[in-house]
Amino acid sequence: MTHAFIALLPVFIVIVIGAVLRRTNLMGEAHWVGVDHVCYFVLFPAIIFKEIAAADFSRIPVWQMAASMVLGLAVMFALLLVLRVPLSRALGINGAQFSSLFQGATRWHTFIAFAIVPLFFGNEALALAAVSAATMTPLLNVVCVIVLSLYANNGGQRPSAGKLALVVLRNPFFFSSMGGVLFQLSGLTLPTIGIQVLDMIGRGALGLALLTVGAGLHFGEAAAAKTTVALATALKLLLMPVLMFGALKLFGVSGTPAAVAMLCSAVPTGSGAYVLARQMGGDAPLVANILTFQVICAAVTIPLVLTFLA
């Protein structure tokens, strides 16, 4: 546990540096928009494309991993939706707040997961994280958009199929992973130069991405709904990895692929949740609060999960 905590320490120090930098004159709020943009639209798509395009899929149990992740998430989706009415009553929350709880308990922060994976499982394991991104991200996007449209304050509008498709397609994680899959299917091999360029970009992405995680943290907003924040955190950081563990066992995934899939399920919720909540009438400050609290708690729970895996 201590060993895992110390190995993870740099990840959290870099996040804290990002949080501190945003509060300085040097790197104030306005400058981070561009940094986020570069990270989200250039650097991460490059890593995900490269990892999937160059992966040796004969040695990765792709289908079993994907099935486990879909099952693990589906159980969490079902649990939250079935218990929506009693939960909302017990916590005293409205539909918008429920949608934030839902996003907070199910989504994952790709930037954090991708930074941790090479520290514990080596650079090769990034291909496994990319498989997780290719599976979980489109599914989460579709389900979260539906949940927001059903329960958030948007006047009861149902998203059309076209809009749903657009949400999925416009996501850089989706088109970069699909690009990688198409490349794999085409039977071409990436030239060495291409791999080198994409690797250089990828190495740059991880530190930068963690800084943006820190810069995105908000402290002291919406201090109400404390129990909702706590519940979202417990569900995401503790229950989600447990569900994923069960699903992976069921589909017979073991070793590093299982460990990476579990880690991806055990990281805090994604910053995409905040953007979606703002766009679709969810409770965005609550999402920000949940993310911040989860990042702090993750300093303890992720070492716990990693120790359990070892």
Add this chain to the structure above:
Amino acid sequence: MSAAFESLLPVFLLLALGYLLRWREVVPIDMWRGIELLGYWVFFPALLAETLISSDIQTLPLAGITFTMLASFATMAGGLLLLRRPILAGLNITAPSFSSIFQNTTRWNGFIALPILAKLHGELGVALVAVVLAVLVPVANLAAVYVVAQNAGTQPLPTRQLLYVIFRNPFIWATTLGLLINLSGIPVYAPALSTLKMLGGAAIACGLLMVGAGLRVEEIRRPSPAVWLGTVLKLLGMPLLVTLWSLAFGIEGVAFLACIVCAGVPTAMSAYVLARQMGGDAPLVATTVTLQTALSFITIPLLIWLAQSFK
């Protein structure tokens, strides 16, 4: 030659990618400022400090590198200042433009030199660039501020402010700190070192992308003689001087290669900022840097090939 070119291709492709992203407005021009600030204040200093702390610099010919780089710099700077009048008359340019030629010729871009040496010699290459930075940055900055102020007719800065301009540079802090920790043998807490490593990992990609994004290829139509002078002196003149002085100081092998590359990379973007702030000819700097960068795709592999063949 083609092997050297091929091994540097990723570096040049990242520069080109940065340019394309800005030009096609995938990342519009106002979105780069944050990356620039992080690169300059966080990623690059982290990489320099981490490399200097953890690499074996005692085996490097530190004195020889220092003398070679300082002597080459002094020769070029002194030569230009001596020939100031003929250059002004011959090229029919103004004093502010002369100050830009001075900057274009004497300054160098660590963001480009570092990835090249990292590619060629890994950690050792990075450490060598860090040493050259530690030696040259204070001197080159001081000279640039002085020459621009003299020629642009702006008030010379008071000494205190001059010191502030120079020592505000994060490269100087980072390299000094790294050297001190390394030479004094103070142990550094391992997670602190991996934090620096994680941040430093972003330096190369971000540095190259942002330098690429700063290029103004669309503005180069017919480069003026002043642009050509700054380009030829920088890309070929500086490396030639370094070669001569390295013979005098007995620098060879990897150290010589590092000196040649640092001398032969394009001018630093900070020259543009300084020219704009202090009344130099900023467009001349921007155009020259762009032409230098385009030509360096050929001249740097050529220099490396020559250095490896004849030394």
